[in-house]
Amino acid sequence: xxxxxxxxxxxxxxxxxxxxxxxxxxxxxxxxxxxxxxxxxxxxxxxxxxxxxxxxxxxxxxxxxxxxxxxxxxxxxxxxxxxxxxxxxxxxxxxx
Amino acid sequence: xxxxxxxxxxxxxxxxxxxxxxxxxxxxxxxxxxxxxxxxxxxxxxxxxxxxxxxxxxxxxxxxxxxxxxxxxxxxxxxxxxxxxxxxxxxxxxxxxxxxxxxxxxxxxxxxxxxxxxxxxxxxxxxxxxxxxxxxxxxxxxxxxxxxxxxxxxxxxxxxxxxxxxxxxxxxxxxxxxxxxxxxxxxxxxxxxxxxxxxxxxxxxxxxxxxxxxxxxxxxxxxxxxxxxxxxxxxxxxxxxxxxxxxxxxxxxxxxxxxxxxxxxxxxxxxxxxxxxxxxxxxxxxxxxxxxxxxxxxxxxxxxxxxxxxxxxxxxxxxxxxxxxxxxxxxxxxxxxxxxxxxxxxxxxxxxxxxxxxxxxxxxxxxxxxxxxxxxxxxxxxxxxxxxxxxxxxxxxxxxxxxxxxxxxxxxxxxxxxxxxxxxxxxxxxxxxxxxxxxxxxxxxxxxxxxxxxxxxxxxxxxxxxxxxxxxxxxxxxxxxxxxxxxxx
Numbered sequence: 001x002x003x004x005x006x007x008x009x010x011x012x013x014x015x016x017x018x019x020x021x022x023x024x025x026x027x028x029x030x031x032x033x034x035x036x037x038x039x040x041x042x043x044x045x046x047x048x049x050x051x052x053x054x055x056x057x058x059x060x061x062x063x064x065x066x067x068x069x070x071x072x073x074x075x076x077x078x079x080x081x082x083x084x085x086x087x088x089x090x091x092x093x094x095x096x
Numbered sequence: 097x098x099x100x101x102x103x104x105x106x107x108x109x110x111x112x113x114x115x116x117x118x119x120x121x122x123x124x125x126x127x128x129x130x131x132x133x134x135x136x137x138x139x140x141x142x143x144x145x146x147x148x149x150x151x152x153x154x155x156x157x158x159x160x161x162x163x164x165x166x167x168x169x170x171x172x173x174x175x176x177x178x179x180x181x182x183x184x185x186x187x188x189x190x191x192x193x194x195x196x197x198x199x200x201x202x203x204x205x206x207x208x209x210x211x212x213x214x215x216x217x218x219x220x221x222x223x224x225x226x227x228x229x230x231x232x233x234x235x236x237x238x239x240x241x242x243x244x245x246x247x248x249x250x251x252x253x254x255x256x257x258x259x260x261x262x263x264x265x266x267x268x269x270x271x272x273x274x275x276x277x278x279x280x281x282x283x284x285x286x287x288x289x290x291x292x293x294x295x296x297x298x299x300x301x302x303x304x305x306x307x308x309x310x311x312x313x314x315x316x317x318x319x320x321x322x323x324x325x326x327x328x329x330x331x332x333x334x335x336x337x338x339x340x341x342x343x344x345x346x347x348x349x350x351x352x353x354x355x356x357x358x359x360x361x362x363x364x365x366x367x368x369x370x371x372x373x374x375x376x377x378x379x380x381x382x383x384x385x386x387x388x389x390x391x392x393x394x395x396x397x398x399x400x401x402x403x404x405x406x407x408x409x410x411x412x413x414x415x416x417x418x419x420x421x422x423x424x425x426x427x428x429x430x431x432x433x434x435x436x437x438x439x440x441x442x443x444x445x446x447x448x449x450x451x452x453x454x455x456x457x458x459x460x461x462x463x464x465x466x467x468x469x470x471x472x473x474x475x476x477x478x479x480x481x482x483x484x485x486x487x488x489x490x491x492x493x494x495x496x497x498x499x500x501x502x503x504x505x506x507x508x509x510x511x512x513x514x515x516x517x518x519x520x521x522x523x524x525x526x527x528x529x530x531x532x533x534x535x536x537x538x539x540x541x542x543x544x545x546x547x548x549x550x551x552x553x554x555x556x557x558x559x560x561x562x563x564x565x566x567x568x569x570x571x572x573x574x575x576x577x578x579x580x581x582x583x584x585x
Contacts, residue, residue, distance in 0.1 A: 009459065016418060016462040017425070017439065018455055019447030031517055032459050038518050039407040039464075039473065045480050052478030055309050056295050056485060056534030057559070060341055076197035080429035089427050092438045 002040065004033040100125045101265035102581075105169055105322035106349075108268060112158050112168050119151040119158070119168025122268075123212055126170045130214065130266050133239075133585075138251075138261040140175050140233045141183055142215035150212040157210060165329050167210030172267035174258050175216040176223055177203050177313070178302040186304040187219040187254075189232040190424045190431045190449030200302025201334045202271060202313045209329040214267055217257030221451045222421065223273055223306045226281055226523040227510070228256030230453040235510050238286055239264035239582035242506075243548035249507040252282025258316050259286040264585045269317035269326050273303060275310045276409055277502075277527025280539040283316055284502035284552025287541040287580060289323045289569075290316040294559045295534035296341035298327075299334030307416035308339075310409075310531040320540065320569045324348035327562070343560055351563045354570040357391030361568070362495035366402035367526060369504070376501050376551060379543050383499055383553045386575035387568070395495055399487040402529060404480050409528040410521055411464050411477035417454075418461025424449060456517060481532050488533045488558075497568050498556040500526050502539040506549035526554060536562050538569045541578040550580065 009029045013020045020028060055061065074087040083090040100122055103111070111117040127144050147170065154168030178184050178196035185191045203213070220230040227250045228236040238251035238260055251260035255272030259282030262270050272279035274292035283290025291314045298313040305311065315326035328348055334340040363384060368377070384394050426432030426445035433444035450458070464473035491498070504525055514520055530537040536559070539552040553572060557565035 004463070008463070012459050012462045012466065014443075015466065016422075016458050017442040017446055018450065018458060019440075019443040020455070021447075028456065028459060031456060032463065035410065035456070035460055035517055036463065036473075039411050039477075042404060042407050042411070042473075042476050042480055045401070045404055045476075045483065047476060047479035047483070050479040050482055052475050053482035053485060054478060055339065057339075057341070060296060061338055064335060064338070073197070078428075079197055080194055082426060082430075082432035091427055092436050092441055094438050 002033060002036040004036055005029055101129055104319045105268050105317060105325055106319070108169060109167070113163065115158070119154040119212060120148065122168065123147055123151040123170050126214055126267060133264055133266060136237045136239060136260050136264055137234050138217055138236055138257045138264065138266055139172065139215045140185060140218045140257065143182055143213060147212050147214050154210050154212060164208065164210030165325065166206060168212060169210070169268050170212045170214050171206065172214050172217045172258055172261045172270040173203055174255050174271050174273060175219055176273050176304045177271060178304070179203055179213070179216065182216065184216065184304070185233065186223070187221040187231040187233060188449065188451070188454070191429070192232070192431060194429050196302070198302060201299035201336060202303065202330045205332065206329050211329070217261055217270060219257055220254035221454050222304065222417070223254040223275055223278055224417070224453050224457055225253045226277065226520065228253040229510065230451055232451060236260050237510065238507055239585050240286060240507060240549055241583065248510045249549070250285065250510050252285035252507065254278040255316065256282050259283055259288055259290065262286070262288045262316050262318060263582060269315055269322055271313060271330070272316045273311060273313050274531065275307050276413065276531050277524045279314045279316060280527050280537055280552070280554060281503050281523060283539040285507040285550065287550030287578060288316055288318055289320055289538065289540055290314065291323050291327060291538040292530060292536060293327060293331060293562060294341070294536045296339050297331045297343070297560070297562070299337040299340050301334055301336040305420040307413045308420060309416060310413065320566060320573045321349050321352065323538070324352060324566045341560070346563060348563055348566050352567050352570045354567065354574055356387055356568055356571045359387070359392040359497065359568060360495040361387050361392045361394050362397035362491055362498045363394060364397055364399045364402065364498055364500060366399050367500045369525060372501070372504060375545050376504065379551055380499070380501050380553065383542055383572060387499070387571060390571055397491045397495060397498070399491060399529070401480065401483045401487050405484055405529045405532060406521060406525060408477045408480045408484065409524070409532060411473050412481065414457040414461035415465050415474050416461070418458045418465065421454070421458055484529060485533045488535060492558040496557070496564055500554045500556065502526060502552035502554040506545045506547060506551060530556055535559055536565050538565055540569050540572045540576065542572065542576040543578065544580055
């Protein structure tokens with residue numbers, strides 16, 4: 001059994017930068033604990049000497065040449081930003 | 097004469113080629129039907145002006161004798177595909193104002209072949225779900241009703257807007273995406289055909305990323321041949337996706353004969369799960385008998401790690417989701433909640449913009465990837481995934497295709513109050529293995545259950561063996577003779 005409690009959820013939510021209403025923390029704690037307890041059954045499987053697999057066909061992934069083939073879309077790229085100026089994204093001030 | 101909306105893609109193409117119908121007439125018929133059945137909430141955005149322009153252009157191409165593969169065919173596009181200058185939400189509030197400045201490769205391919213886009217279909221938020229209840233734009237209602245009932249049912253998910261639209265004849269075909277069953281399960285629940293190709297066959301470029309090692313786009317239509325034609329257009333190598341496979345895409349429809357003599361069909365014994373309804377078991381056996389009567393060889397096989405597929409999936413999927421969805425930060429696109437502090441702006445934006453299922457997956461994903469737990473959960477699941485892939489590789493030495501049910505139940509009521517996420521995840525029990533192993537799978541409507549609702553059978557083939565998969569599916573379709581339609585559509 002996992003040791004997930006409300007404190008774990010607060011910590012993980014902070015890592016994921018998601019604000020959770022304090023009233024909902026116990027709801028998420030119960031559900032996440034349920035899911036994690038359920039996935040713990042994987043510990044039954046003998047995986048000694050098994051290599052982890054990230055993608056099914058490891059041979060097909062190729063690198064492309066590091067050439068500039070496209071670009072110059074500053075306006076398109078910033079078009080959907082909630083706030084932009086002079087072709088840049090604008091965020092709250094982070095340096096004093 | 098048959099209603100225009102009951103004609104298949106193949107039939108419509110023939111009629112346009114013979115000048116019996118125009119794309120404008122067909123497109124107008126579908127536009128009228130979409131207006132008439134708005135209550136299903138299958139579309140989140142329609143694009144009728146551009147659809148009619150595309151239809152007129154298609155009619156000119158037919159007149160000039162240079163019609164493309166899908167010329168003049170009205171399709172619906174799942175709202176996970178970026179469409180240039182047409183809002184793309186992924187079913188989420190966090191993207192409620194996102195208008196892509198570029199087009200996904202799959203939709204570009206469809207357009208190049210002459211397809212007409214009617215609009216964007218509703219879906220579970222970021223494709224996380226199998227009921228269509230997690231969309232920020234409201235539930236999709238299936239056109240089907242159970243016998244003697246008026247209760248609203250799920251069209252399945254996450255491609256539930258697409259499955260409802262295909263079943264209700266609000267488009268000829270639709271694109272879907274399938275990360276753990278999101279094309280095949282909704283197809284099964286709505287009596288339509290849905291196909292997930294081999295990982296790498298369709299480009300992921302411009303498809304909003306969910307769990308990148310599992311995501312694949314695929315077609316949803318009302319017949320196996322229509323599905324094959326759509327896939328031929330959607331698929332193909334794309335240098336913009338590093339996982340895109342360099343394979344030639346054949347004209348699948350031309351290779352399909354329905355002849356399955358000598359085909360070795362595996363029945364995985366682990367898929368006879370506890371609690372599988374008797375009528376689904378019976379239909380599964382019937383499917384095997386149909387193929388056997390056509391000369392196929394039925395072989396019982398074993399995929400010993402099947403039991404661990406769902407928990408493996410529900411480690412890897414949330415882990416990849418939490419990484420992919422880190423990009424929604426209120427800076428570059430989408431919803432933003434203002435704050436003077438950058439970290440607070442991120443947290444408020446994400447807390448408000450994401451729905452509960454998305455938050456759940458990000459929390460699980462962040463947890464299994466966090467220091468101290470990474471090896472115990474994430475690396476462990478990646479190892480079990482290899483064992484699952486090895487199971488399939490071994491079985492495909494002895495058989496050509498596998499036959500299984502698609503879903504463990506028929507469509508359930510939308511208001512069914514299920515709060516245990518693990519129970520909801522069990523809907524994916526027959527479909528996730530295919531994503532974990534990168535295989536192609538197709539759901540074919542195979543009959544009606546006692547409650548009058550559709551049931552599907554799934555065929556699975558080895559990687560890049562789509563031609564054989566379609567051929568077996570055609571044989572199944574011919575014997576199932578599924579002609580039922582939702583009443584009033």
